[in-house]
Amino acid sequence: MADVYKALADETRRLILDELAARDGQTLFELCSLLISRHGVGSSRQAISQHLAVLEAAGLVTVRWQGRSKLHYLRRAPLVGLTQRWLDPERGPTCGST
Amino acid sequence: MADVYKALADETRRLILDELAARDGQTLFELCSLLISRHGVGSSRQAISQHLAVLEAAGLVTVRWQGRSKLHYLRRAPLVGLTQRWLDPERGPTCGST
DNA sequence: CCCTAACGCAAGTGTTTGCTTGCATGTAAG
DNA sequence: CTTACATGCAAGCAAACACTTGCGTTAGGG
Numbered sequence: 163m164a165d166v167y168k169a170l171a172d173e174t175r176r177l178i179l180d181e182l183a184a185r186d187g188q189t190l191f192e193l194c195s196l197l198i199s200r201h202g203v204g205s206s207r208q209a210i211s212q213h214l215a216v217l218e219a220a221g222l223v224t225v226r227w228q229g230r231s232k233l234h235y236l237r238r239a240p241l242v243g244l245t246q247r248w249l250d251p252e253r254g255p256t257c258g259s260t
Numbered sequence: 261m262a263d264v265y266k267a268l269a270d271e272t273r274r275l276i277l278d279e280l281a282a283r284d285g286q287t288l289f290e291l292c293s294l295l296i297s298r299h300g301v302g303s304s305r306q307a308i309s310q311h312l313a314v315l316e317a318a319g320l321v322t323v324r325w326q327g328r329s330k331l332h333y334l335r336r337a338p339l340v341g342l343t344q345r346w347l348d349p350e351r352g353p354t355c356g357s358t
Numbered sequence: 359c360c361c362t363a364a365c366g367c368a369a370g371t372g373t374t375t376g377c378t379t380g381c382a383t384g385t386a387a388g
Numbered sequence: 389c390t391t392a393c394a395t396g397c398a399a400g401c402a403a404a405c406a407c408t409t410g411c412g413t414t415a416g417g418g
Contacts, residue, residue: 171269230415245339328385
C-alpha cells in the first residue's frame, strides 16, 4: 500500500491514470501519443513504460496482452479509502473548510 | 495540490499525520518522542522538523506558536477528494472489487 | 524466411530527496 | 544577566528517482 502513495507522487503517472480513467484498455503507444498531445509531456516511450510498471506494481493498473500489444486498465481498488486514515470522523468534520 | 501527493509519499510523514490525527496540537518534541517510541522511527529532530515543513507547505499541517513551543495541527481539507479524480462514477463502481 | 512493429531489459546520468552536522535565534527560568 | 530549552537555517552527503540510450525479444505481415 505504501507503493500506492509513491505511485501517485509523480505528475506524469497521475496523468496516465487520468488518461486511463477517460478511456480504459489503451496500449503504451496510445498513452504516449495522448500524453504528448494533450499534456505536453516530453517523456519517451521507455519513460512511460517505466511509469506504467510502477503503477502496475502499486496495483493501480492491470494489464492484458493482445497479440503484440499490451492493453492497460485502471484499477480503482487501491485508491478507495486511501486518505480515510486521517479523515477519521471522530476528530472533526470530514469535509470541513478548516 | 501536487505538493499533497508528494507529502504523502513518505512513510514518516504519514506517521506524523497519524499522530496528529490521534492528538492534535503536539509540539515537535512530542512528535519526535511518539514517532520513536510507537513506530521505531529513527529520525532525528531536524529530520522530523523538515518533514513537518513539507507537510506545512502542502497545507496538511497548520502551526500555532505558543511561547517557545510550536504546536502542530492536522488540516484535513487537502485530503478530501484527493483520489476522486480517478474514482469518477461515470466509468464504474466507486468501491468495486476490481 | 525476412522485415517491421510493439514492447521489455539493463546500464548510465542528472536531479531530487531525506538525513545529518553545526551553528544561530528567540524564549523562559534561575 | 546567564543558562537552558525549543526550534530554525544552511551546507554537505548518500540513496532514490526519473529519464535516456542501446540492445534483445516476441508477434504479425510480405
